[in-house]
Structures are given as C-alpha cells and as structure tokens.
Amino acid sequence: MAPSKVSVLGNAILFLSALAGAQEPDIPTLYPQSPPAYPPPIGTGDGIPEWSEAYSKAQAIVAQMTIAEKVNLTSGVGWEGEQCVGNTGSVPRLGIRGLCLQDSPLGIRFGQYSSAFPAGVTIASTWDDGLAYLRGYAMGMEHRGKGVDVQLGPVSGPLGLFPEGGRNWEGGGSDPYLSGIGLAAAVRGIQDAGVIACAKHYIANEQEHFRQAGESRIPVEESLSSNVDDRTMHEVYVWPFADAVRAGVGSIMCSYNQINNSYGCQNSELMNGILKNELGFPGFVMSDWQAQHAGVATALAGLDMAMPGDQVFVSGNAYWGSNLTVAVLNGSVPIWRLDDMATRIMASFYKVGLDKDRVDVNLASWTTDVYGWQHWFARENYGVINGNVDVRGAHATLIREVAAKGTVILKNNGSALPLQKPRQIAVFGSDATDNPKGPNGCPDRGCADGTVAMGWGSGTANFPYLISPLSALQNKAIADGTVIQWVVDDYSTIQMEHTATQASACLVFVKAQAGEGFITVDGNQGDRKNLTLWANGEEVIRTVASNCNNTIVTVHAPGPVTMEEWIDHPNVTAVLYAGLPGQESGNSIVDVLYGLVEPGRLPFTIAKNATDYGVSLMYEPNNSYAPQQNFTSGLLIDYRYFDKNNIEPRFEFGFGLSYTTWKYHDIVVRKINAGSYGAFNGRTPAAKTTNVTETPESLVFPAGFHQVHFYNYPWINNTGDVRKDGENGPEEAYDPNGAPIRPAGGAPGGNPGLYDILYEVNVTLSNVGKRNGEEVVQLYISQGEDDDPVRVLRGFRRVSVNAGQTINVIFTILRRDISRWDTVTQNWVISPAEKQVFVGRSSRDLPLVAKLNGENVIGINRNKPSTSWTAGMKTFM
Known part of the structure; x- marks a missing residue:
C-alpha cells in the first residue's frame, strides 16, 4: 500500500x-486526500x-x-x-x-x-x-x-x-x-x-x-x-x-x-x-x-x-x-x-x-x-x-468519592433531596439491582443486565465486587430505621403501582448502555441506536410517578439521554445523572441522595431532542468503498452548537445543582506583560x-x-x-537532515509562547447558604469573530467554601486560550476582535463578565439569581 x-x-x-x-x-479520489509530511522527525530529549x-x-x-x-x-x-x-x-x-x-x-x-x-x-x-x-x-x-x-x-x-x-x-x-x-x-x-x-x-x-x-x-x-x-x-x-x-x-x-x-x-x-x-x-x-x-x-x-x-x-x-x-x-x-x-x-x-522498579508480569x-x-x-x-497479587490497596475509598462527586443533580424540587431518614422508601428498576449472572457474567461487560456501572468492550475491567444501589440503600435503611420495599422487574407495572403508593420517597433507577463495536447488545453495535432509556425505563418512571408524589430518578448511562417524556412530571421531584460509577456504585449514589457528598456538573449537553445536537451518527454507509463522515459541525461541538444556533437545551454543558446557595460578586481582569509571540525557527x-x-x-x-x-x-x-x-x-x-519545525512547534505541546500567561482573572465567590459546599467555578471566553463559537470553556476550579465564607478564585488565561488556528500561516493567532471573559456556574449561567482588551478591567455582575439546591429547576439566561 x-x-x-x-x-x-x-x-x-x-x-x-x-x-x-x-x-x-x-x-x-473524490474525497479529501492528504499532503505528505516527511521525513519522520527524530525524537529528542x-x-x-x-x-x-x-x-x-x-x-x-x-x-x-x-x-x-x-x-x-x-x-x-x-x-x-x-x-x-x-x-x-x-x-x-x-x-x-x-x-x-x-x-x-x-x-x-x-x-x-x-x-x-x-x-x-x-x-x-x-x-x-x-x-x-x-x-x-x-x-x-x-x-x-x-x-x-x-x-x-x-x-x-x-x-x-x-x-x-x-x-x-x-x-x-x-x-x-x-x-x-x-x-x-x-x-x-x-x-x-x-x-x-x-x-x-x-x-x-x-x-x-x-x-x-x-x-x-x-x-x-x-x-x-x-x-x-x-x-x-x-x-x-x-x-x-x-x-x-x-x-x-x-x-x-x-x-x-x-x-x-x-x-x-x-x-x-x-x-x-x-x-x-x-x-x-x-x-x-x-x-x-x-x-x-x-x-x-x-x-x-x-x-x-x-x-x-x-x-x-x-x-x-x-x-x-x-x-x-x-x-x-x-x-x-x-x-x-x-x-x-x-x-x-x-x-x-x-x-x-x-x-529501576519493574514487577514481573503476574496476570493472564x-x-x-x-x-x-x-x-x-x-x-x-x-x-x-x-x-x-492483590493490588487494590485502599482505592475503594477514592472510587466511592469520585463516583459520588461525579454524580450530577439535574432537578430538585422543594425538599426532595437530601433524604433525611424517610419513614419508608421504595426502589424500582432493574438498574437498582445485581446482574443475575454476576458482575462479570457478561464478557467485557457486553450486556445491560442489572445495574450499569461501566460500558462494554476493551475499555473495561473485572469487578472485584459491585455494590448495587439496592444493596447500599438497604444498608442505609437498616441503619436509619427506614422501611424499604422494591420492585426490580422492569415490566411488573401493577406491582410497581401498589408499592409506590406506600412510600414517602420512590427511588427509580433507569439506564442506557453502550460500548465498543465488536460487541452488539440488543441491536446496538457499540453505538447507541438512540438516546432513549433501556429496559422500559420511560414506562417505569411514568408508572411510579403516577402513584408517588416524591419520585426521585437516577440515570446510569454512558452519556445524555432524552428526558422530555417525564422530566416535567409534577411528581418527579428530583433527577440525578450518575454516569458509570464503577464498583462502589450503590454507596456513591447513597452518599449523594443523603447529602453526604457535593455532586458534580455535566460534561456534555442534555438536549430536549436528539436532533438538537445537529449531527448524525452514520448507521448506514454512504458508499460501499469507504464511508465518508464529514465533520460539517466544525468547531461547533456540543454546547457550542446549541449556543450558536440559539437552541435551548434541557440541561446545558456544565450544569448541576448544589446543596447550598452561591453568590458571584465581582470580576477583575489584570493584563500580564508576556512579550510577543512569533513563529518558531529551527529544524528537527x-x-x-x-x-x-x-x-x-x-x-x-x-x-x-x-x-x-x-x-x-x-x-x-x-x-x-x-x-x-x-x-x-x-x-x-x-532525508536524514530533518525538516523545519513548524511555526506552532518548538516544545512538547507546541510553541512555548502559547503557554505564556496573558491575563489574570480574579472573581469573588460567596457561599450564602446554610451548609458547607463545593462549587465548580467555570470561565468561558468569547473570541469575538463571527466564525467563532459564542463562547468556549477556558478555565474551571472546583472549590470548597464553608457556609457564610467568601473567597477569591484566580484564573490565568494563556495565549493559547484566546488564539485561533490560522490556516494560511499554519500558526496560532489572536484576532483583533474584542474579547470577553465570562465566569459562572455553567455554559449558560454566567453572571460575571469583563473585557480582555484593557490593561486592568473591572467587570460587571449581571446579578442573576444563584442556582442552589433549594431553588429547584434552574433558570435559563
């Protein structure tokens, strides 16, 4: 070849x-062909x-x-x-x-x-x-x-x-x-x-x-x-x-x-x-x-x-x-x-x-x-x-913490969460319980039986154990003196109706699954066929919510699922996205449900409709030689597409509710004199x-x-x-003589000048709630050009703040962060367009804004109400 x-x-x-x-x-010959890049560069330290x-x-x-x-x-x-x-x-x-x-x-x-x-x-x-x-x-x-x-x-x-x-x-x-x-x-x-x-x-x-x-x-x-x-x-x-x-x-x-x-x-x-x-x-x-x-x-x-x-x-x-x-x-x-x-x-x-320190292979x-x-x-x-050889150490504690802090609270009406020793709870859905074949019963996790805690394919590991949500909730109920009932057959809707009417809190666990293409599960060849729930999930939610006025839904899934069929049901009081949490799944979700751990934020957008993403995965080839998948969305991936096309998501990128209430006060931008940037000269x-x-x-x-x-x-x-x-x-x-180093090159990661600090952004954050909490402070930048996304993420900090405390969060903005790729010079450039920095809680909840073009700029506070656990559903901009 x-x-x-x-x-x-x-x-x-x-x-x-x-x-x-x-x-x-x-x-x-009808499709893009590449120019060559030779000779192969020699590696060097x-x-x-x-x-x-x-x-x-x-x-x-x-x-x-x-x-x-x-x-x-x-x-x-x-x-x-x-x-x-x-x-x-x-x-x-x-x-x-x-x-x-x-x-x-x-x-x-x-x-x-x-x-x-x-x-x-x-x-x-x-x-x-x-x-x-x-x-x-x-x-x-x-x-x-x-x-x-x-x-x-x-x-x-x-x-x-x-x-x-x-x-x-x-x-x-x-x-x-x-x-x-x-x-x-x-x-x-x-x-x-x-x-x-x-x-x-x-x-x-x-x-x-x-x-x-x-x-x-x-x-x-x-x-x-x-x-x-x-x-x-x-x-x-x-x-x-x-x-x-x-x-x-x-x-x-x-x-x-x-x-x-x-x-x-x-x-x-x-x-x-x-x-x-x-x-x-x-x-x-x-x-x-x-x-x-x-x-x-x-x-x-x-x-x-x-x-x-x-x-x-x-x-x-x-x-x-x-x-x-x-x-x-x-x-x-x-x-x-x-x-x-x-x-x-x-x-x-x-x-x-x-x-210096190499262990003999002791696995098969x-x-x-x-x-x-x-x-x-x-x-x-x-x-x-x-x-x-047992290599687990004390890693279960870390696994539990990551899984809990990676759970996102999407909805919380009134006092649904955190749970506080409810008198009786009921648990619904096969995602709450164990795979009857065992946690490793499906090779490379290639099924969706029982609770879903990882996807399938080569990106998996064997479970040493898997704590299901039902097991963890039983342990918590016993400790609290709570009565707990459950129905984990996804199609036993009559029994669900009867059980749901007795509970003060109904915990529904639903799922979706995906994985690598060499395994097909229920017609899903690696890629999901759609964004709906698996295992009769929508019907389980509707059945329980119709009979329980405090229905709390937890979703285990590899990514977004559509929620429009049930998200606005008045009896669906809380919704959590729990991702794929690993072996401590049940313990981690209990930590969040009972308010023991601060939850996380979405790393993607959840749309109202699958078509809102503006992209189409190719399920049927468009030719029999080599299917051509044209990335026509360009820079507008995920939230960038929604923002550019003014599409309202169900939950935007970066969104997540908190246990406490946050107030963003001030933003101050200080310009740093980092010197000029130029194309790198040299040869490999x-x-x-x-x-x-x-x-x-x-x-x-x-x-x-x-x-x-x-x-x-x-x-x-x-x-x-x-x-x-x-x-x-x-x-x-x-050619053994090497080649010119590209203008954007010169060091691991690219031209060293790309990593110069150009601005320092200082924001003031207060926890005005009644309990200690953790906030994910997010910084976005607008490049100002018509062909740019509206805003792009360029900084974030997860910070712990005690109740009543005010702190300053400092971000640095690198040259790379405000540059765009120029296809003519084959280098990064900063356009002359006016640039702005936005700071807040998500890609669409950004109360602080300032310009980046001055020496020292005090920004403005758009004085939006804070998103909090008790505020219920968030308000869009």
Whole structure:
C-alpha cells in the first residue's frame, strides 16, 4: 500500500452532496486526500528536562542493539502470544523483558484482585483535576503491581461529537479544554506511579460503526473516513492531545478509522507532521489492535510500535517483525528510522523509571486460572500465569468519592433531596439491582443486565465486587430505621403501582448502555441506536410517578439521554445523572441522595431532542468503498452548537445543582506583560546516518531455535527473503537532515509562547447558604469573530467554601486560550476582535463578565439569581 497522505490544510473541506452516494471504483479520489509530511522527525530529549536523562539512557542502550533486537521492541508478538493483551519482543542479551501492554482506561482488563474505577465520563463530571490525578495514580499503581508496563489509557478520542457514540464514556467530556485538563492529569498520575500512559485514540475516532471494515455488519471495503478541516482539527480534536504531550505522556495510540481518507496509523501528516513535529512529541506511537494496514508506509509515516503484531489475530502474518527486518536490510526503511522507533520506546521506558522498579508480569488475559500456558494460543510453556497479587490497596475509598462527586443533580424540587431518614422508601428498576449472572457474567461487560456501572468492550475491567444501589440503600435503611420495599422487574407495572403508593420517597433507577463495536447488545453495535432509556425505563418512571408524589430518578448511562417524556412530571421531584460509577456504585449514589457528598456538573449537553445536537451518527454507509463522515459541525461541538444556533437545551454543558446557595460578586481582569509571540525557527534533529553492517545471513533464525507457533519474530527465514526490489516511499521520507519545525512547534505541546500567561482573572465567590459546599467555578471566553463559537470553556476550579465564607478564585488565561488556528500561516493567532471573559456556574449561567482588551478591567455582575439546591429547576439566561 502506498504511503498515506492526510489533509489538514485549507480553511475548510467542502463536500458536494452528489459525492456522498458515489459508487465508482475510483471513489477515494473524490474525497479529501492528504499532503505528505516527511521525513519522520527524530525524537529528542534536548532542552526538555523531564525527557533528557531518559533519552541519554535510551540512546546508549539502543546503540548496543542489533537490528533484530530493535525490531523486537517495535513489534508485538501476536494476539494471545503471551499473558498481556499486547506484548513486544524482548532483548534478553541486554536484560530487557518485552513490554506488557494492558487495557484499560478504568482499571485492569481481565484483572483479578484489582479495582473497577469510575469511567472517564464520571471523572469528567467531577470537574476536579486533582481527583483525576489521584484516579490516574491509583490505576497506575494497580497496573504496575501486576507487571504492566503500558496502561492503555487515558482517553480523549472519541471526544463525543455524536451523543450516541459507543465509547464516549471512556473519555473526558465533550469539550476539548475539559477533556485536555483531565487527560493531562491522568497522564501525570499514571506515570508518577511508574507506568507508561497511552493517550488514545488519535484521532477523530467518533463512532464505532465502520471503524473497521471487517467488523461491520454491512460490508465495506475500507474503514470509515472522518473528514475534518484544518482549523477544527487543531482547535477541537488535537487540543487535548497537546495537553497530554505537554504533560509528558510516553505513548499515543493511533486509531482505527481513516482521517481524510488516510488510515490513522499510516497518517504522515497526523503522526510526523502534527504530533511529532508541531507538538514535539518525544514518545512513541503505537497502533490500535489491527489498525496497521501496511508495513513500510506505516514506518515512514511515524508509527513506532505495531500491536498486537499480527495482521489478523493469530494469523502468524505480520507487517513488521521479520518484514521490518527485511525492509531495513533492503533500504525500504532507513536504519535511522528503526533506531528512532526503538529509542522513543526506550526513552518512555526510562522516563517512568521502569529500569529501576519493574514487577514481573503476574496476570493472564485469557484465563482466571492460576496455572496455564504463557503462550496461550500456541499452548506452550505451562506454569503459573496468574499470580493473583492483590493490588487494590485502599482505592475503594477514592472510587466511592469520585463516583459520588461525579454524580450530577439535574432537578430538585422543594425538599426532595437530601433524604433525611424517610419513614419508608421504595426502589424500582432493574438498574437498582445485581446482574443475575454476576458482575462479570457478561464478557467485557457486553450486556445491560442489572445495574450499569461501566460500558462494554476493551475499555473495561473485572469487578472485584459491585455494590448495587439496592444493596447500599438497604444498608442505609437498616441503619436509619427506614422501611424499604422494591420492585426490580422492569415490566411488573401493577406491582410497581401498589408499592409506590406506600412510600414517602420512590427511588427509580433507569439506564442506557453502550460500548465498543465488536460487541452488539440488543441491536446496538457499540453505538447507541438512540438516546432513549433501556429496559422500559420511560414506562417505569411514568408508572411510579403516577402513584408517588416524591419520585426521585437516577440515570446510569454512558452519556445524555432524552428526558422530555417525564422530566416535567409534577411528581418527579428530583433527577440525578450518575454516569458509570464503577464498583462502589450503590454507596456513591447513597452518599449523594443523603447529602453526604457535593455532586458534580455535566460534561456534555442534555438536549430536549436528539436532533438538537445537529449531527448524525452514520448507521448506514454512504458508499460501499469507504464511508465518508464529514465533520460539517466544525468547531461547533456540543454546547457550542446549541449556543450558536440559539437552541435551548434541557440541561446545558456544565450544569448541576448544589446543596447550598452561591453568590458571584465581582470580576477583575489584570493584563500580564508576556512579550510577543512569533513563529518558531529551527529544524528537527538530523538523523545519525550509518550503513547497515549486519548481513542477511546474521539475521536468519538461529540454528536449533524453537519457534513458538504463530509467534512473531524479528528473524528472517532465509537470505532469499531480502529482495532488492523492496517497497519504497516518497523520496523526501528518506532525508536524514530533518525538516523545519513548524511555526506552532518548538516544545512538547507546541510553541512555548502559547503557554505564556496573558491575563489574570480574579472573581469573588460567596457561599450564602446554610451548609458547607463545593462549587465548580467555570470561565468561558468569547473570541469575538463571527466564525467563532459564542463562547468556549477556558478555565474551571472546583472549590470548597464553608457556609457564610467568601473567597477569591484566580484564573490565568494563556495565549493559547484566546488564539485561533490560522490556516494560511499554519500558526496560532489572536484576532483583533474584542474579547470577553465570562465566569459562572455553567455554559449558560454566567453572571460575571469583563473585557480582555484593557490593561486592568473591572467587570460587571449581571446579578442573576444563584442556582442552589433549594431553588429547584434552574433558570435559563
């Protein structure tokens, strides 16, 4: 396959509707094609304090390696080849064990004696980067304790363009700023624990349908292409990954889909151009599992590690492995490119301290048995593979706190909440109780039986236990002397009517579910078919509310659900969105229902109608070659679309009620003299060119070597494998002299000037209620141009304030925060339009406003009434 080309140039990509249904064989030429970005930049730690020592060590060790040893580091050994979901080859001569790569972004997939943490959507709902760090650190410690070297998380792709997206729950909310802060915090936490974090999925991987051609129920020849214009790519989808790179992330996973008709893992513009050149990423890029579609092309485009190694699971065929050895020998892949791959991998290895404190692998992904085959598919090397080391520590306390603080109160009429030892409560809905098959009874959580506490797919973990809401409520009722009854059959409406009439508080638990595309549940192939509730949820609510004047609804779901059928029912007194809370689900919801913990805020918009989002997930392909998904919404994702089109949501982005009452007083903006900003000048490092001195004869399988069945090795079968007419890429891909660093580049995360502080914003906040509380103070900026969103999030703080106390909350505004991507200069610029800063409680409740164009500006207070727990439903602007 020819080297791929990715387009991110031009103001926007305009698509003719006539092309959408075209079926011609040459269909790829009708859609966006990418300019190349070559040569692949050489990684470096020069001038980067947190990377410099790691690079010195990496360069020294790689200099001692043979071609086969370097190839071994870059190539997975094959699916089920060893104990982890991904394993690289080893370098035993230098004492380097192969890397163990393991899902997931919320715990250890297939783990035993390990925790099931709240999902990404729930940590995002806390709006607390400190908790995001602690969650990342706890997960990193558990992975390290199992011998995992690379945790396959955290997630910022999908970002949540489509509310039905199957894997939205793995990520950090539908705003690039919010997602980026969470991504960076998780990266720091995981890597401080001594494990390499892997930020994923890079990039624009916004739906499960057609992400892999072979997985689709409707046959297509190639995977879906996400077609994204240059400005949107930078300001929306790349933005969180820039934060991860700046935070020092060791690895990034390229995605299954095509982007502008180039597969993500052979996308020279996205990997070489944006990630490694513009963002200055020093770590390594790995493929998603079977997302590699070529050999030489992917190496030249910037891929550094192929996972799981085989082209198709347990096929024994690989694009790399021995084929990469051949490509280096015949010159198709320069030796300096292989050196760079290995160096980037080892630099990340040293950066997190894996050379100093590394645990032997003591988990098995393919069985819960203690004894089994180390080479699982080949059935070879029998012994202890599950050490059953308990790595949970005291993490249950953190899990409970995150899940509670990530629960959002959407409605609270009168004194419905918090509950205060009610005389009798009744609980309704299967989401309140246990899966009869057990918490891990559905492989990879691929069902919606019982309470929903995580989505399905590779982003899951085994539950060590799962506290259902009913169990926790029973424990609380017993302690309080409360009578508790329940009906958890979603279709026993007659019994619900009878039970509901007896209770002083009726607690209804409803759900929706989603996950990865390789699993289909009730016709939902990863992506949800719609935004309605599952398991007869609407009817359960209506039935209970018709018979109980204090009906409190809790929703467990991977994202927004439509609520218009029941939200305004006068007997629905309170509504909570509880996300996907993990193993402490029941305990965490009790903490919120009884007022023991301050709740969170929405990381997405809940619309009145699904069509209000202005986007359509593709369920049917628009051609049989490669479905074309045009991101026509551009910058207007989620709340930005609602604001721009003056659409009233049911609950806006950032919304959530509090236990107490808040008053925003004053806003003062102080300008900081940060100096000027200019395009970065320089070049990526030149490659150290050396001749390949090893001969084909030296790279043939060693005599008498035992080959494990279907295992991927770096050696060649015979010297005849080294053909002289090997595949070659474009001439510029072989230039060892580097390339100009892009104007927006110059350091990890981009041009250092982007992170200069330009303004300081000081706001005054009072807790005027009767109890201590926590407020999420949110800062939004208006860029002032007609083609900009109305406002974008550019700051938030979760602060604790005692009753009667007044505090000052200080934000800093960076140059990046008020810049826009200029497609002509390929750099960030600040337009001359007047800019304003808004501070408040949500994207539509912003009482404080000030201009950003003066030296020192005192803003105005629009004197809106405070949103409080007792104020009931909030008032829109």
